[in-house]
Amino acid sequence: xxxxxxxxLTEVLLAVMIVGLISxxxxxxxxxxxxESGVGRSRIMLxxxxxxxxxxxxxxxxxASIVHECALCDTAGDQAEFSVAxxxxxxxxxxxxxxxxxxxxxxxxxxxxxxxxxEKGSDxxxxxxxxxxxxxxxxxxxxxxxxxxxxxxxxxxxxxxVLNSVKxxxxxxxxxxxxxxxxxxxxxxxxxxxxxxxxxxxxxxxVVNETVEETFAVPIGY
Numbered sequence: 001x002x003x004x005x006x007x008x009l010t011e012v013l014l015a016v017m018i019v020g021l022i023s024x025x026x027x028x029x030x031x032x033x034x035x036e037s038g039v040g041r042s043r044i045m046l047x048x049x050x051x052x053x054x055x056x057x058x059x060x061x062x063x064a065s066i067v068h069e070c071a072l073c074d075t076a077g078d079q080a081e082f083s084v085a086x087x088x089x090x091x092x093x094x095x096x097x098x099x100x101x102x103x104x105x106x107x108x109x110x111x112x113x114x115x116x117x118x119e120k121g122s123d124x125x126x127x128x129x130x131x132x133x134x135x136x137x138x139x140x141x142x143x144x145x146x147x148x149x150x151x152x153x154x155x156x157x158x159x160x161x162v163l164n165s166v167k168x169x170x171x172x173x174x175x176x177x178x179x180x181x182x183x184x185x186x187x188x189x190x191x192x193x194x195x196x197x198x199x200x201x202x203x204x205x206x207v208v209n210e211t212v213e214e215t216f217a218v219p220i221g222y
Contacts, residue, residue: 039208046165046200046210053163053198054212056140057093060114061194061216064095065106068149070194071118072181078195082176084120084168089152092116092138092180096146103146115141115159117152118178120168125203129173134201136166138178167199167209183215192218 067073070093072080084090099111121135141150141159150158169177176197183193194216201209 039204039206042202042204042208043210046202046208049163049165050198050200050210050212053138054196054214056162057116057196058214058216060093060095060097061218063097064114064218065099066096066101067194067218068094068096068113070094070180070182072176072179074182077183078176078179078181080171080181082171082179082181084118084170086120086122086133089117089119089156091152091155092118092178094149099146110144111146113143113146113148115143115150115155116162116180117141117155117159118166118168119152119156121166123203126207127203129169131173132167132169134165134167134203136164136168136178137161138163138166163198163200165200165202167201169199194218 061067069091071090072078072082074080093116094113096111096113098106098109100106105111117139119137119139121133121137123134124130124132125134127134138161139152139155139159140162141155143150166178169175171179177199179195179197181195183195196212196214196216198213199209199211201207
């Protein structure tokens with residue numbers, strides 16, 4: 001009877017090591033694929049939310065007959081200082097549709113005012129720059145009493161949140177968001193250009209964000 005030769009201990013250990021290395025590689029690839037898939041879904045969500053918000057804002061600006069105020073509508077325009085205190089809310093934009101600068105109705109239509117307010121978030125985890133925060137929200141409030149100038153607290157309580165996950169960066173960092181301001185090259189009193197900067201960002205690894213910068217030609221100016 002012939003002796004049957006089996007595997008040596010060295011061969012068994014080598015096989016176990018190879019299987020282990022393959023398993024580790026597959027696990028790493030699975031984790032990487034799951035992470036990339038999660039990042040992709042998050043990016044799509046932010047992009048869709050930002051796109052929906054910009055469509056609403058674009059519609060309001062393109063149908064406005066008066067732009068009463070914006071975050072940076074003073075003479076320095078979008079080169080002025082934009083700063084929001086912790087826990088504060090600030091108006092970003094107030095406009096009216098179907099009404100002349102003198103208060104008369106246009107074509108017998110009902111004048112409607114719209115106000116946007118920003119509520120600053122508080123998330124500062126692993127954020128760049130260090131003065132920024134995440135988790136902000138933008139609210140939109142539409143009302144027919146055009147002589148009314150509502151406080152942002154009323155905009156938040158009576159209006160609708162139209163964008164979340166908004167990143168705040170003060171103008172001291174060189175790029176202010178969320179900001180709606182008059183283009184600094186526009187002539188005072190004859191201006192019809194508004195610049196909008198918005199960033200939405202999630203506290204994730206890696207960080208996921210979406211950015212929009214757009215200049216609007218307001219039909220009648222302000």
